Each structure stands twice: as C-alpha cells, then as structure tokens.
Amino acid sequence: MDFYAINSLRENHAGWSLLRAQNAPLALAFFMAAFTGPNQRNLGRQELIDVLDDVLFGLRDSEGENRFPRPAGEYLDDWAADERKWLRKYYPQGEDEPHYDLTAAAEDVVRWVESLRGRDFVATQSRLTSIFAVLKQLVQQSETDPEVRLAELQRQRDGIDAEMQRIRDGNIRVMTGPEALDHLQQLTALAKDLLADFREVEQNFRRLDRQVREQIATWDGTQGELLQSIFDNQQDISSSLQGRTFQGFWDYLMSPQLRTELQDLLQRATRIEALARADGLHAVANLHQDWLPAVEQTQATVRQLSQQMRRLLDDKVFLENKRIMQLIRSIESGALGTREAPPSGAFLEIDAPSVDVVLPFERPLYEPSRKVLVDDTIKTADDADVDAAALFNQFFVDKERLKANIDAVLAEADQATLAEITLAYPLSQGLAEVVAYYQLATESDWATINPGQSQHLSWRLPDGTIREAAIEQIIFGRPA
Template sequence: MDYYAINALRENHAGWALLRAQNAPLAVCFFMAAFTGPNQRNLGRQHLIDILDDVLFGLRESYGEEKFPRQASEYLDDWAAPERSWLRKYYLPGQDEPRYDLTPAAENVVRWVESLRGRDFVATQSRLSSIFTVLKTLVQQSEADPEVRLTELQRQRDEIDAEMQRIRGGNIKVMSAPEAMDHFQQLTALAKDLLADFREVEQNFRKLDRQVREQIATWEGSQGELLASIFGSQQDISSSLQGRTFQGFWDYLMSPQLRAELKDLLQRATEIEALAGVENLQAVTGLHQDWLPAVEQTQGTVRQLSQQLRRLLDDKVFLENKRIMQLIRRVESGALATRQAPPSGVFMELAAPSVDVTLPFERPLYEGSRKVWVMDDVVMADDGDVDAGALFSQFHVDKERLRSNIDAVLEDAEQATLAEITGAHPLSQGLAELVAYYQLATDSEWATINPETQQQLSWTLADGSIREATIDQIIFARPA
C-alpha cells in the first residue's frame, strides 16, 4: 500500500474513524463487554441498552455525570448510523425489536486493541506445529506423482507403527502443561477468528443482495438480461475462493458424524488435567453452537437473493398481464368506436382463408397387387449342425454395479479418474463396460471428461488375451 491508499483509509474507513472518535474507549469497551467477550452476535436493542447502562454507571461513578451525558439508546443510534457503521442495525422477520451486530471494521479495531495489551503466555510451539502441518498438507495434497505420495504414506505408516510399538512397551509421551496451554490458547484464538470471518463473509453477501435490489429498482432493459446479470453476480460469489471455502465449511458442519466427533473432542479437551486451572474452560464445549447461528444467518442472506428473484418475476408477470389487458381494452374500444362509422377505403387487410380441394376423380384408381409365381422352387436342406450359441451369448452391463465401484473409490478420495477406478475394480465385460462408464460420466453432473489428457485402459478376455483402449481422461468427483 502506498501513501495515497493509506490516506484514503484514514479518511473513509469506519475502523480508522472509530480509533479517532472522542468516545472510542467507551465504544470499544462496550463492544468487548457485549460482543467479543462473551462471543455473541445478533443481540436485541433492550439487551444492549442494559449492558451499556451498566458500563456507563461504572464510568459515571468515577468521572461524573458530565463525562458521558447521553442516554445509552442515543449512543447505540449514533454508533449504528450510516456515517459511523460500527454497529449493524436490522430487523428479523416477524419481530419489532431491532437487532444489532458488530461490523467487520469495528471488530478488527477491537481485536487490534486487545492485542496491544500483550499476553502473559505467548503460543509459539503450537504455531510452529500448525505451520508444519499446513505446509505438509499443502505440499503432499498438491503432489501429482503417485510414487511420491505412496512413499510419503509409507513413511507415515512406519512412524505410526513405531509409535504404536513404543506405546505397547509402556513408553507413552503425554503433552506437558505448557504445551497443552499453548495449544488451548491457539484453539480459542482460531475459534474467535472463525466467528469474525463469518461477519465478513455475511457482509459480502449483503453487498451482493443490496446490488441486486438496486439493479431491480433501476433496471430498464429486458427481463432476461437482468436475470443473467443477477445470476452471474451470484455465481461469481459462489465460485470464488471465499464462497467455495464457506460452502465447504457448511458441508463439514452439517455432517452428523463430523459434528458428533467435534463435540466429543471438545468435551474431552475440558477433561485434560493440565488445563484444569484455565478460566472459562467449559465454554469451549459450546464453540460449535456459536458457529451454527452465524453460518445459518449467512445462509439466510443468500436465501434473500432467491426471494428477490421470485418477487421480481411476480412483479414482471403482473405488469405484463396488466399491459396486455390494457391493449385488449384499447382494441375493443377502437372497434366499438368505428362500428357505426367505418372509415372509407381499405380499413384492414386480412389473409383470406383457403381450403385445399381434391376432386374425387383426381385420385388414382385401385390396382390389385401382382402375384409372382416362382417355378421349379427347390429348397436344399443342410444336414450339418449349426452353432446357435451366438444367439444366446448376449450379456447385460449392470450400471448400478459400476456406480457402486465409483462410490467405493470416492469414499477415500475427493475425486478419482476412470483409470484409478478400473485399477481397483478391473473391467470384466470389456469394451461394453467401458462404454457404460462413459455413459455414466456423460449423465452425471459430478463427472468431467477432459479431451486434452489421454488415458490407457486394458482388460483381459476369456481366452487370456489382453485388449487395450486409449480414451479421454474421465474424472469422477465426490458429490457435495
């Protein structure tokens, strides 16, 4: 960033304006007490007024009534005003009380102020371990050479076997208290970061929703062009890196098995003896419960886009029907007005109806079919045996079996090529089975045929001979 970009942020960014505000300590203190401290979102107006009244009561006892003379409700309205944008004020369907939430800009300021205080315990070892873990995952999962990945998996299996052998021998290494505190601190920090990310993702979706409303209100083109523009914007958000990672997190969180595993791990973490003295340790068990409302609210913002599209179509249909009825009434009024005094000359030209006439005598007469007589017709009988096995050697390719083969391979991988699937489940019916795989890939929305890459498949016939085929690469992906 250069000087001009930084200066623009200083003049226009809501977070920088909060730091420069006269009541910045009061606002940041209140934001900590109401939102970031208890890790809460979407609080009602009266509940926030009660919290702010408690904060103001303590400050006025120390500094006097003149220090903060305004009412708590006035401070809330000021901080939620468009020129501030430190709080987001909105209404839920069916409720009259407004709700409030921190904006991403204000939350960034709160987190920065908290970082200025310093920490008694700085997590370094767990961060280094996390860096190594993420780096290994990045490198290993991006490796396309099968031999390299197999070598790495073999090394990991050897390490696991050695660890199991040490445990059987009674040599159990338990995490020390500093290490446990290190990892626990990183866990809580990541949980807060994740909830903060939801606010930013939701804000991006709200921007898209606001753009859709503005387009609908000011659009003057055709209905098809408007829908194409809206769907294009929504597709850009969904296919972006942020949209895809958010959808992946939603799928992960909606899995009952993974959710049960996460709940069990959080409960077991609170039972670690080295963490017995940690303050608010039991609050860790509710981390996933804080995520669900935040993710659901973000998904609700996306659903508003569909509601806007449906309302647009309903309004368009109503206006078009109204316009059609107006045109019909105008035509009827014009016809009644000209009934008594029709205009002279050619009033209207209509294409005269015509009928195709076919006279009976133009049809050809009936002619009987001629019989052909074959003289000296002799049928020679063959006394030899005829092999009719070819008539009964037909077979059926079971597509359900092929789908089961694909699903079995995708249980352990996000995607797999047809060569990997046939490697695990060899072709038993030759070319017919290969064509059936092609048909499954063509009909499935989770399969891709890449004509730029070739694959070579082989199968063995009943007589022991080998057949090979070179085809376009087919990639099957695990359905979301």
C-alpha cells in the same frame, strides 16, 4: 498499498472512523460487553439498551453525570447510522423490534484493541507445529507422482509403527504444561478468529446480493436476458471463493460423525491436568455450540438471496403487466374516440372477404349407423364370491409414517440426510415415497435442500429388481 489507498481507508473505512471517534472508548467497551465478551449476535434493541444503560451508569458514577449525557437509544441509532456503520440495524422477519449486530469492521477494531493489552504467554511452538502441518498437507495433497505419495505414506506408517512400539515398551511421552498452554491459547485464538470471519462472510454475501438487486432495478433489456443475468449472478455467489469455502465448512460441521468426534475431543481437552487452572478452559468445551448459531445465520443469509431476487423479479413483472394494461386501455379509448369522429379517407385496410367453395361430390355419402346388441342380463352373485378388498387397496403414501421415521433417526443425532433415513427405514413404495420426503423437506423449517451435493437412494421392487435414484442432498435437522 500506497499513500492514496491508505488515505482512502482513513477517510472511508468504518473501522478507522471508530478509532478516530471521540466516544470510541465507550463504543468499544459496550461492544465487548454486549457482543464479543459473551459471544452473542443479533440482539434486540431493548436488550442492548439495558446493557448500554449498565455501562453508562458505571461511567457516570465515576466520571460525572455530564460525561455521557445522551440516552442509550440515541447512541445505538448513531452507531448504526450510514455514516458510522459500526452496528447493523435490521428487522427480522415477523418482528417489529429492530435487532442489532456488530459489523465486521467494528469487530476487527475490537480484536485489535484487545491485542494491545499484551499477553503474559505467547504461543510460538504450537504455531510452528501448525505451520509445518499445513505445509506438509499442502505439498503432499498436491503431489501428482504416485511413487512419491506412496513413499510418503510408507514413511508415515513406519513412524506410527515406531511410536506404537515405544508405547508398548512403556516410553510414553506426555505434553508438558507449557506446551499444553501453548496449544490451548492457539486453539482459543483460532476459534475466535473463525467466529469473526463469519460476520465478514455474511457481509460479503450481502454485498453480492445488493449488486444483483441494483442490476434488477436498473435493467432495461428483455425479460429473458434479465433472468439469464440473475441466474449467472446466483451461480457466481455459489461458486465464489466465499461460497465454496463456506459450503465446505458447513458440510464438515453438519457431519454427525465429525461433530461427535469434535465434541469428544473438546471434552477430553478440558480434562487435561496441565490445563486445570487455565483461564477460559470452560469455554473450550462449547466451541462447536458457539459456531452453530453463527453458521446458521450466515446460511440463512444465503437462502434469503434467492427469495429477495424472486420478490424483486415479481415486482418487475407486475410493473410490466401494468404497463401492458395501460397500453390496451389507451388503444380502447382511441378506438372509441375514432368511432365518434372517423377520419376521412382510408382508415384501415383488411383482406377482402372470401367464400369457401365446397363441391357437391366432395361431401361423403350417407352411411347408416350400426346397431350394437348388448346383453344386459344381470346375474346375482353371492357375497362370498365378491372380493371387496380391491376397493380399498389403493396406492397411498402415509406421510405420518415418514415423519415418524425422520423423528426416530433424529432422536439419535442432531441431523440426518435422506440417505441415512432410508438406510434405517428402507423405501417400501419406491419413487412415490421419495417424492413424499421431498414434500416434507420443503414444508419443514428444519430441513435443507442442498443442490450442490447429491445422494443416491435405492429400493427393491416386488419382482426383486433394484432401482436407484440420484437426487439433491436433503438434510433434516432436529427442531430446537
């Protein structure tokens, strides 16, 4: 970056303006107390006013009543204004109370100010270990020579065998106290960095969506070209670096097996004797619970992109239809006016009328209809000979049974894919049952259809043959 780029950031960046603000200490103290400290997002206006009132009460009690004279609500409106952009103010769907969230720029400033306090213990060994681990994975997973990769795997297996033998011999190496604190500090720092990244990812998605909406609002081409442009932009959002990395993290976090393993590791980490007196140890066990709300909000933002573009497109179609009706009305009004005062000369040219000539011999001769004799004798049959069950054995997919299958699987896990549900409860009605599951997923607020992933389903027909289908991945979640 050169001088001009840095000067542009100084004049325009929201984080830099926060550092230069006169009431920056008040704003940062409030942001830490309301958002970063308890790790909360999307708070209502009244809840934030209560927190800010508590902060102002303590400051006025020590600094004087005239130190911060404005009400708490005015400070919130000022910090969420377009010239500040320290807070994002918005209205959730179906609510009339505004909500606030910390912007990515403001959170960067909060984290930077927190780092200025210094640390009594600086993690170095764990970072070096992480660098080696990431570097090894980068090099090994990028190697294309099979012999090199097999040799590396053999070396790793030899090392594991040697370590297992040392444990059998009673030579067990346990991580020391400083090493455990080193790794704990790095784990906490990485978890906070990940939570901070979610706000920036969500902000990038919103910026991409804003560009698409601006393009729709100023479009002058045809409807087909507009649709092509919208689909291309939607594909750009999904295939961007932000979209691919976030989708990969979402798939990883939504795996029941990986989530169970992560939760077990966190619980075991809290029981390490060397970390018994470490600060913030209780927060380590809830790392995955802190991630889920943040990831779900970012995922909801991605889902809203398509809905917003659809609404904007519907508005444009409505305006075009309105314009067409206006043109039709103008043509009708002009025709009525011309009827009263027709112009002189030729007004309209049409083709001359003509008569279709049909020769007599082209007509077919008369052919009398044939009489069909029907035997209408009705025979009375005994009730015992009539099978009335055929009237009731109609093809029907019981959705309540499918919902019960989903609930039974979700009773053991927080979420499950359709493939996992059909594995526990095999398909008995074939493709019609798959369509019913699709309908349940579209009607549920706790189900997600991921077109980027596919899953394979199979079922057996009455004659013993196996049918398979590859469909989009459907994930059912347990309602909160």
